[in-house]
Each structure stands twice: as structure tokens, then as C-alpha cells.
Amino acid sequence: MVRFIEENITKMLETKIISKSEVLYAGGDDGDTSPATKIFQDFQINEEDVGRGGGLIRSWVDSMRACSPTHLKPFDNQSAWIKEHPSALNMFEEILHESEGKQIVMFLDYDGTLSPIVDDPDRAFMSNKMRNTVRKLAMCFPTVIVSGRSREKVYSFVKLTELYYAGSHGMDIKGPEQNSKYKKKWSDLAHLVRSVLKNYPKLMLTQGRKVLEIRPIIKWDKGKALEFLLESLGYENCTHVFPIYIGDDRTDEDAFKILRDKRQGLGILVSKYAKETNASYSLQEPDEVMDFLERLVEWKKLKSGE
Secondary structure, eight states: OHHHHHHHHHHHHHTTSSOGGGEEEEOOTTOOOSGGGOEEEEEOOOHHHIIIIIHHHHHHHHHHHHTOSSOOOOOSSHHHHHHHSOBTTTTHHHHHHHTTTSEEEEEEOSBTTTBOOOSSGGGOOOOHHHHHHHHHHHHHSOEEEEOSSOHHHHHHHHOOTTSEEEEGGGTEEEOOOOOOTTGGGHHHHHHHHHHHHTTOTTEEEEEETTEEEEEESSOOOHHHHHHHHHHHTTOTTOTTEEEEEEEOSGGGHHHHHHHHHHTOSEEEEEOSSOOOOSOSEEESSHHHHHHHHHHHHHHHHHHHTO
16 A cells, blocks of 8 residues: 555656655654655645645545554553553563462464564564463463464464464464374264254354364454453353453454453553553563563462472
């Protein structure tokens, strides 16, 4: 979208529909001000220019704003936002107090949370240090990666068999790998699943190599995935569970809202800038996420006397 607008603004400059002095630049929501990610935030267009393309420019700008991943909340300043969404690192003891006597279950987004945001999505690699931290976390708490990417793609980045993976915003879920006593009776199991699903027209079955995937034919998001996973783990309507969901994207807001509405657990938004969110706490970047997860691991070890 941005590249499309840049190309067309360039054409307008060349044909003198607008002048260079009429174009103002601003960084995106993530604060990046590099030339490759500049956006056109506003244009000073007089009445004569409107008839020659000004209306089209305004239309593009409105479209860009509508597509913004997370819109800014009208806080007076950054400090006001931080006061409402304090750092999860600074409030670590308070979070532990909230979770006291409860089973912590971790839900983690991938892009922008466990790995940095990069120009090429296929190169959104997590560091080995982050991978080791997540591995240790999964040994302490049930841990789920929830992503808009396909489950296979997320797994190719994370490469940890100890986790639950919820790809496609939770539409495709797989638990930790375990040895199954049904391996030698695969055909019987597949036949049984198909026969049962005949009575459930709102469910669809896809089959891979030694894999049966059952998906609902309904509207689905990360919030519904969170609820489904908690139920699958045996924590439905359980007062002794404390879900912690960490994410940076607008799609994570559905999960944040579920936790806030139920007053159960908490959401942590990963962002350096003030954004409208249902999360209770904030972290600025993946490095802070790693610090927070490491603190949880160390706390669990101390509590267990390891």
C-alpha cells in the first residue's frame, strides 16, 4: 500500500499536480522513519489542486489510516499511556501477587513478540537465546504460540516440540509431540473420526500424513482460540488458572479483551508507542519480552526449590 502511494505521488510530482512543498512525511505507527517505510500523512492541497487529484490523495490517506494495525489512543503524552499500561517488568512483583495460588498458562504471539519485525516476513527469525528461554518457559508452564501465520510456518521458526502451536489465528492447533498408542491403528482412528463428524455439519475435516485436523466453519479469532485452548487444557471456568497473553498486533486485542472482560489473567502489549489496547501492561520490544519470560522461569525454579 505504502509503495503504491509513493509511486503515484512521485508521478504527481513529476506532472506538477502537487509540489514538493505540499508533501509532508511522518513515520509509521512503529516509529520507523527510514526512507523505505515513510508514509504520506497529510497534504496541503489548495482548492485548485483538488480537481486535479487532491481528492484522490485524500482518499489514499484515509485508506492508509483505516488500515493502520493499531490506532493511537488520544493520550496527552507517552507518560500518561505508560501510567495506564505500566511496564510488566516494573510491575513484575504485582503480577506474581495477582497469580498467587493459580496455574500460569502462557500465550505468546510470534512476530514482534518473540522475533523482531523485519521487512521480509520469511526472515523473521527468533534468536537462539529467545528459543532457549521459551524452551525453559514451556518446562515450567503450559505454553502456546498463537500466530496469524500457518502453524507449519511458525513451527519452522520456533522448532520446539514442547509447545502448543495455534496457527492461522487459532484455527489450526497442535499440542506437544507425544508417543501415541494409536499409531498402529491409524486407519481405524481416521474412520471413526469421519463417522462422528457426519453429525456435525459445522465442522470440517482436513487430513495430512498421519494428521487429522478438525476445524469449525465459523468466525474465529485469537480470543476464541484462547478460550478453546484453556478449555482443552482443562481450565474452562476455572478460578485457579492465570493466563498471560503477550502480543504486539491488533489481532491480539481479541485475546486481551477476553481476559479483561473475564477479569482473568492479563494481557501484555509489546509496543514502544502509545496505542489503544485492552492489555493491562506493556513491554517495549522482544528483548524485554525475553527478560520477562526469564524472570518467570527463575521465579518458578525458586518456588519449586530447584
